[in-house]
Amino acid sequence: MERKRIELATLLQKKAKGEKITMLTAYDAPTARALDDAGIDTLLVGDSAGNVVLGYRDTRPVTMDEMIVLTSAVARGTRWAYVIGDMPFMSYNATRAEAIRNAGRFVKEAGAEAVKLEGGGPMAGTLQAIVQAGIPVVGHLGLTPQTVGMLGGYRVQGKSAENAARIVRDALELESAGACMLVLEMVPDRVAALISRRLKIPTIGIGSGPDCDGQVLVVHDMLGVRAGFTPKFVKRYAALGEEMERAAAEYKADVESLAFPAAAHSFAIDDAEYARLESLVKDL
Ligand code: KIV
Secondary structure (H helix, E strand, O other): OOOOOOOHHHHHHHHHHOOOEEEEEOOOHHHHHHHHHOOOOEEEEOOOHHHHOOOOOOOOOOOHHHHHHHHHHHHHOOOOOEEEEEOOOOOOOOOHHHHHHHHHHHHHOOOOOEEEOOOOOOHHHHHHHHHHOOOOEEEEEEOOHHHHHHHOOOOOOOOOHHHHHHHHHHHHHHHHHOOOEEEEEOOOHHHHHHHHHHOOOOEEEEOOOOOOOEEEEOHHHHOOOOOOOOOOOOOOOOOHHHHHHHHHHHHHHHHHOOOOOOHHHOOOOOHHHHHHHHHHHOOO
16 A cells, blocks of 8 residues: 555544554654664654763753754654654753744654643643644653753653543643643542543543553654663563663674775775885875
């Protein structure tokens, strides 16, 4: 069957048909190409780049310029998937005008189809302003890493009925404001299922159970690139970090023992040319 580029309408149809939506994060062109070729529906250039590729302590130091570079690379490496750029902390929080300008950069400069921003309630107006400027916006509720300091740490959100009801209200408000999708991070499974049933737009879960309309993982987590802490909700599909370390150690041993480079990895010069070279340089 001929493969078609994924549009927003494709994702909405998937929800309507009960077909799961697949999303992974990506931060560079070759990874985007591999995920795209594997048939992943949508690639999120997450500000998780701060932790997983830029070496920051968390997502908050990530800048707009960094996100534009990473998103451009992902867009260049993608032929079919729907590319979403994640608006970094403080790129949409101060004024709506600045939020629109920064969202516009993701589309105009980086080639993203949509942007994502974190937060409910007060963020609904900002989200609506960006949508009215013609840019699809994905919401993000539950654990919102950019404001983790306000949430008491990286923990499940919506465990009490009151907190869960607030997340449901925020979800409905973001949908009314024009959100095209909603990421639900670390929300109890039955709360995420309830939200997914109540919304017409697709929900994409991360640590929020199987009943969301789709799932997202940070690609470095699922590929096992990142050493150290792996959240409970991550399933590791590979151990690339260990494979990278093994390959680097083998390379080091090869270079040190002269096993690499071999003749097959080198370029030769004709004997006659080499003889001429020797005579040309002998008096230098
Ligand atoms: O930044 C990110 O990668 C995200 C996903 C975890 C949803 O927001």
